[in-house]
Amino acid sequence: MAEGAQAVSVAGGLAYVRSEPAxxxxxxxxxxxxxxxxxxxxxxxxxNAVLTVLTLLLLAWAVPPLVRFLLIxxxxxxxxxxxxxxxxxxxxxxxxxxFVRDNLAYFTYGSYPIDGRWxxxxxFVLLAFGIAWMLWIDAPWRGIGALYFFGVFPIVSFxxxxxLPPLGLAIVDxxxxxxxxxxxxxxxxxxxxxxxxxxLLALGRRSRMPAVKMLSVIFIEFVRGVxxxxxxxxxxxxxPLFLPPDFSPDxxxxxxxxxxxxxxxxxxxxxxxxxxxxxxxxWEASGALxxxxxxALRFVxxxxxxxxxxPNIVNSYVALFKDTTLVFFVGIFDFLKTIETARANxxxxxxxxxxxxxxxxxxxxWVCCFSMSRYATGVERRLAVGDRR
Amino acid sequence: MVWIHSLAHVLIGEPASTSPEQALGARAGMSVAxxxxxxxxxxxxxxxxxxxxxxxxxxxxxxxxxxxxxxxxRRGERIVICGPSxxxxxxxxxxxNGLEPFQRGEVVVDGxxxxxxxxxxxEVRREVGMVFQQxxxxxxxxxxxxxxxxxxxxxxxxxxxxxxxxxxxxxRVRIPEQAGKYPGQLSGGQQQRVAIxxxxxxxxxxxxxxxxxxxxxxxxxxxxxxxxxxxxxxxxTMLVVTHEMGFARQVADRVVFMDAxxxxxxNTPDEFFNHPQHERTKLFLSQILK
Numbered sequence: 001m002a003e004g005a006q007a008v009s010v011a012g013g014l015a016y017v018r019s020e021p022a023x024x025x026x027x028x029x030x031x032x033x034x035x036x037x038x039x040x041x042x043x044x045x046x047x048n049a050v051l052t053v054l055t056l057l058l059l060a061w062a063v064p065p066l067v068r069f070l071l072i073x074x075x076x077x078x079x080x081x082x083x084x085x086x087x088x089x090x091x092x093x094x095x096x097x098x099f100v101r102d103n104l105a106y107f108t109y110g111s112y113p114i115d116g117r118w119x120x121x122x123x124f125v126l127l128a129f130g131i132a133w134m135l136w137i138d139a140p141w142r143g144i145g146a147l148y149f150f151g152v153f154p155i156v157s158f159x160x161x162x163x164l165p166p167l168g169l170a171i172v173d174x175x176x177x178x179x180x181x182x183x184x185x186x187x188x189x190x191x192x193x194x195x196x197x198x199x200l201l202a203l204g205r206r207s208r209m210p211a212v213k214m215l216s217v218i219f220i221e222f223v224r225g226v227x228x229x230x231x232x233x234x235x236x237x238x239x240p241l242f243l244p245p246d247f248s249p250d251x252x253x254x255x256x257x258x259x260x261x262x263x264x265x266x267x268x269x270x271x272x273x274x275x276x277x278x279x280x281x282x283w284e285a286s287g288a289l290x291x292x293x294x295x296a297l298r299f300v301x302x303x304x305x306x307x308x309x310x311p312n313i314v315n316s317y318v319a320l321f322k323d324t325t326l327v328f329f330v331g332i333f334d335f336l337k338t339i340e341t342a343r344a345n346x347x348x349x350x351x352x353x354x355x356x357x358x359x360x361x362x363x364x365x366w367v368c369c370f371s372m373s374r375y376a377t378g379v380e381r382r383l384a385v386g387d388r389r
Numbered sequence: 390m391v392w393i394h395s396l397a398h399v400l401i402g403e404p405a406s407t408s409p410e411q412a413l414g415a416r417a418g419m420s421v422a423x424x425x426x427x428x429x430x431x432x433x434x435x436x437x438x439x440x441x442x443x444x445x446x447x448x449x450x451x452x453x454x455x456x457x458x459x460x461x462x463r464r465g466e467r468i469v470i471c472g473p474s475x476x477x478x479x480x481x482x483x484x485x486n487g488l489e490p491f492q493r494g495e496v497v498v499d500g501x502x503x504x505x506x507x508x509x510x511x512e513v514r515r516e517v518g519m520v521f522q523q524x525x526x527x528x529x530x531x532x533x534x535x536x537x538x539x540x541x542x543x544x545x546x547x548x549x550x551x552x553x554x555x556x557x558x559x560x561r562v563r564i565p566e567q568a569g570k571y572p573g574q575l576s577g578g579q580q581q582r583v584a585i586x587x588x589x590x591x592x593x594x595x596x597x598x599x600x601x602x603x604x605x606x607x608x609x610x611x612x613x614x615x616x617x618x619x620x621x622x623x624x625x626t627m628l629v630v631t632h633e634m635g636f637a638r639q640v641a642d643r644v645v646f647m648d649a650x651x652x653x654x655x656n657t658p659d660e661f662f663n664h665p666q667h668e669r670t671k672l673f674l675s676q677i678l679k
Contacts, residue, residue, distance in 0.1 A: 279523075279525075281521060281523050281525035282525060282527065284488055284521070284525060285519075285521060285525035285526070285527070285584075286527075287486075287487075287488060287514060288486055288488065288514060288517075288518070288519035288521075288588075289514070289538070289539035289543065289587070289588070289591060290511060290514040290515040290539055290543040290591060291538070291539060291542060291543060292511060295542050295543070299538055299542065300527050300538075303529050304527075304528065304529050307529065383529070
């Protein structure tokens with residue numbers, strides 16, 4: 001028994017009345033601080049200790065060669081393949097970053113005409129501006145921001161990128177668009193359209209109206225049942241067969257529609273999971289207060305449903321972002337396809353060119369997806385205030 | 390006017406338009422009920438009818454959950470509904486504000502007859518506040534936002550005014566200092582008082598309580614009951630489903646006892662607790678007041 005607290009024995013030792021409160025003591029040594037943390041987390045059990053040692057060995061084996069290849073032995077500049085070939089000075093050549101530097105413009109713009117690339121840059125700036133406005137939760141005038149991002153920005157971007165001859169912007173056919181430009185266009189269009197479509201489909205699937213419910217279920221199950229690549233092939237190869245020859249929508253637009261519909265089916269299931277997690281009492285309380293269906297949805301149910309599904313929504317977005325690479329199978333030059341094309345160029349043909357190109361692609365995709373994931377974590381933490389139950 | 394009409398029903402009998410089965414069901418109900426609601430003079434005779442339920446029947450699938458329920462609530466009246474679980478007490482409340490549809494009978498709230506017309510249901514819900522057993526606060530909104538949401542969106546009240554009203558009512562339930570917190574940070578009793586304030590913010594003509602203290606720790610029951618007593622003293626028309634017999638004795642004008650989907654007995658608290666008429670009531674009271 002701790003000092004200070006003395007038990008008073010009453011009635012033969014069975015009853016007990018505390019006479020003084022027990023003092024709070026500091027925690028025992030080596031349960032806090034760095035040593036405590038290591039003991040608890042790295043060497044807590046024998047198995048834990050073995051795993052820790054194995055992991056350290058694995059890192060020691062894998063990391064130094066990777067650092068050598070990517071950084072120490074890498075060729076950072078040069079005009080052609082000579083910079084990246086093995087030589088007396090560099091018997092063991094590392095990554096050929098000179099190749100990436102030389103082709104960076106191609107990776108960014110594809111075959112977009114060189115004198116019009118400022119238009120793509122302007123698009124990037126407008127996009128970054130819109131995204132920042134939307135993602136910054138405390139930003140001023142978010143209503144105007146939304147109007148800009150979902151209304152003004154798409155229209156301006158379309159004319160900026162595609163062209164508007166009366167304003168001196170020459171038409172640039174989408175077949176010349178490429179690189180990061182196409183990847184971002186496909187990803188942003190997919191992400192932005194899949195959310196509202198997904199919500200509508202999820203509501204449709206839970207609807208009490210049989211026709212609405214059946215159509216939603218058929219759409220969702222059909223689209224989820226086929227691979228994205230099939231949807232894209234159907235959009236690009238089969239669709240023109242059914243449409244009159246003089247009415248053939250643009251190839252990129254067909255791919256955009258395919259990606260959007262595909263991702264909205266997945267989003268619908270994610271949102272539906274969230275809707276099901278909301279207790280019926282929330283609908284009832286909203287109804288009892290006089291809120292209508294759409295009001296209850298907008299102010300009570302969706303904010304909660306979307307919050308619990310943030311991890312799944314981001315999961316879908318990350319998957320969608322990487323799935324955009326599939327458009328290259330229908331002849332659209334996205335970011336990965338431009339790397340694919342550039343690495344086949346004999347000017348840069350070396351044993352390390354492909355590895356360098358793919359490493360760069362991996363890095364770019366990872367940075368994009370990881371930022372999405374980090375942002376979502378931040379939002380989740382911020383919104384978690386009300387979850388302390 | 391409506392109550393004269395309903396009184397006429399009692400004196401003359403079933404209206405001619407009633408279908409044979411309905412009349413049969415009504416007679417079956419009569420055999421159970423010793424007293425018809427309209428035969429008792431309300432202790433605070435406001436005269437005006439707030440809620441009129443007449444010959445209400447409801448089925449959940451094959452199960453006949455409400456049978457020939459008739460009840461008239463006058464303005465300013467406090468009615469406590471009690472009975473064993475599954476007797477249909479909550480379902481009656483939920484039929485009054487359209488949370489549950491019913492298949493036969495009539496429910497008239499504040500002169501608005503409730504059918505399947507969504508517009509009318511919305512009209513009724515604006516006038517009827519409801520407090521649930523599980524509070525059903527909106528966990529993603531602060532206490533103040535919980536209170537102002539419906540006035541802002543349904544009544545289209547200006548924000549400053551809605552907040553002023555909400556703060557006044559939070560003061561009335563004695564938790565103004567919690568306005569900025571989220572429901573999850575409050576105790577059960579505090580949450581239920583917020584739920585009461587939230588319903589009051591719509592300035593309802595009738596407040597319904599569906600077992601408001603059943604999900605609370607014993608220590609917190611009193612604070613919620615005190616709030617409800619205060620509300621009763623202020624003259625609110627109240628319809629309360631509860632097992633708190635002390636509350637019924639203290640506050641109710643009439644106690645309604647339900648069993649198996651029917652109203653078995655309606656009486657003043659004095660008569661109900663001291664001289665229960667129906668055998669089922671006696672059994673129920675002997676079990677809960679041991």
